Amino acid sequence: MRRVFVLLAVLCVCDGVRFGQLCSGNSANSQRTSDKWGRGNYGARRGDRLHKGLDIVCSDGSIVYAPFDVTLNGRVTVYNDPTKAAINSGINLSGQGLCFKLFYVQPDRTSGMVRAGQRLGVMLPMQSVYPGITSHIHVQMCDRSDPTSHF
Numbered sequence: 561m562r563r564v565f566v567l568l569a570v571l572c573v574c575d576g577v578r579f580g581q582l583c584s585g586n587s588a589n590s591q592r593t594s595d596k597w598g599r600g601n602y603g604a605r606r607g608d609r610l611h612k613g614l615d616i617v618c619s620d621g622s623i624v625y626a627p628f629d630v631t632l633n634g635r636v637t638v639y640n641d642p643t644k645a646a647i648n649s650g651i652n653l654s655g656q657g658l659c660f661k662l663f664y665v666q667p668d669r670t671s672g673m674v675r676a677g678q679r680l681g682v683m684l685p686m687q688s689v690y691p692g693i694t695s696h697i698h699v700q701m702c703d704r705s706d707p708t709s710h711f
């Protein structure tokens with residue numbers, strides 16, 4: 561009986577996956593609200609498109625951490641625009657049954673696994689491309705669904 565109870569408790573954890581700390585200096589995973597470049601919420605307007613991710617505050621040069629145990633699925637190219645080359649990198653990750661990408665991160669490695677709370681890489685110099693923006697990591701699910709409930 562007791563064994564069955566423990567098993568059920570473990571299964572239920574999968575339901576509400578929460579991201580652990582992503583960026584040094586932001587232990588609460590605070591979200592970008594509003595600045596002169598726009599808003600950080602999922603679904604915010606970006607000209608004639610919608611923002612398909614959630615922005616988590618992260619100062620340029622900060623250390624970026626694995627939010628839980630993750631597998632590295634390779635580097636992501638964020639832009640085609642050469643004027644944004646300084647921040648044109650990210651990483652595709654999976655873990656806890658989720659597949660997601662982190663934009664504006666220079667990854668230390670692009671394959672293998674990283675444990676929860678261990679270093680993934682460094683936040684790129686976003687102020688050099690978007691002066692005055694709230695520097696942030698963009699979290700985007702691989703299926704473009706809304707990640708907000710995981711924060």
Ligand SMILES: *[C@@H]1O[C@H](CO)[C@@H](O)[C@H](O)[C@H]1NC(C)=O
Nearest residue numbers: 633634652653654659702703
């Ligand atoms: C991320 O990596 C996964 C696993 O390799 C892959 O299936 C998926 O297509 C990649 N997603 C994107 C959007 O790049």
Ligand SMILES: [Zn+2]
Nearest residue numbers: 613614615698
């Ligand atoms: Zn974003």
